[in-house]
Amino acid sequence: MQVSRKLIALGAASALFIGACGGGAATQAPAESMAPESMAPESMAPESMAPESMAPANGDYKACVAFDTGGLGDKGFNDLAKKGLEDAAALGFDTAYSEAQGATDYSANIQRLIDEGCMTIVTVGFNQAQATVEATLANPDIAFAQVDATWDESTNGPTPANFTGLDFLVDESSTLAGYLAAGFSQSKILATYGGQQFPGVTRFMDGLVAGANIYNEKKGADVKVLGWNAADQSGTFVGGDNPWNDPAAGEQRAQTFLDQGADIIHPVAGATGNGTIKAMAAAGKWAIGVDSDQALTLPEYAGAILTSSEKRIDVAVLDTIQKNAGGDLGGENFAGTLANGGVALSPFHDLDSQIPADLKAEVEQLKADIASGTIKVADYLK
Secondary structure (H helix, E strand, C coil), X not given: CXXXXXXXXHHHHCCCCCCCCCCXXXXXXXXXXXXXXXXXXXXXXXXXXXXXXXXXXXXXXXXXXXXXXXXXXXXXXXXHHHHHHHHHHHCCCEEEEEECCXXXXXXXXXXXXXXXXXXXXXXXXXXXXHXXXXXXXXXXXXXXXXXXXXXXXXXXXXXXXXXXXXXXXXXXXXHHHHHHHHHHCCCCEEEEEECCCXXXXXXXXXXXXXXXXXXXXXXXXXXXXXXXXXXXXXXXXXXXXXXXXXXXXXXXXXXXXHHCCCCEXXXXXXXHHHHHHHHHHHCCCEEEEXXXXXXXXXXXXXXXXXXXXXXXXXXXXXXXHHHHHXXXXXXXXXXXXXXXXXXXXXXXXXHHHHCCHHHHHHHHHHHHHHHHCCCCHHHHCC
């Protein structure tokens, strides 16, 4: 399936972003779409995209987002999608959103947005897959998109013309984080865990393992990763009724891994993971953030955040809204990669001066090799 050229073109104009979690019970999307220019900083935003020039046309189009549990204020996944909606509002679009308190809210929240006249509805997170499928099929004149999912054609039939899957190959960016962590770690023991076991979560965990394995191969080292066996896809997950918004549980997970010798943890559990970051800061150790640049969203713990494995969810949400408003309702998937800027490794901020120059150079070379296809993450999941 080919990705819309309109999405590529609109990506170049979507320059508003600031650098939790969810995923989809979905197939991997094609690894092409958003052009690197879409990742340009705010200062490079074209003047033609100013709210004043766009408002008259966009004001007739209502774009909406249905947020997952874990809620706004998670400093990551949901907040990034909210940023994309806010950027749309700044361009003059009429906007609205809903928040889910539990799984029973998904269908009702989507229906409320339909009833409010939303013309684009972006659902956030893998748990909304069934509700999104049902709404998409029942409302062919409304554009639907889902963050961390692509359409499962084996189960649901051909991808509808009004659906856009928004997928992110974060295993690529987390591989960079894993290599960096392997070189920076003093104990040579890393750790990771997830909120729930879905591809949008386990890809981060796969990447950490792959990065450590690449480092071990290159350096003849023996860095270990606790919490995830990439070979058989088994590991540690929060689970339960509140996997994404329980910072206390995140602190407990951190202590368990600290007791086993880990000095860098990559939590993939939304606001629960923020508790892990807090605990690592208190212990004088380090964490790897997810989704957003968490050294910016959690500045109080910036000194303990080595880097973050980013999904540019905000840019993808805005691009999708603009694409839909231009008349392209979907029928395609977008995959964010290192090559197109849809996923990224965050700057090192407070820890930059502590990371050796040769390690930084090796991470940059690894980035180039993954982006070009010279190195494939899947080859290092063992």
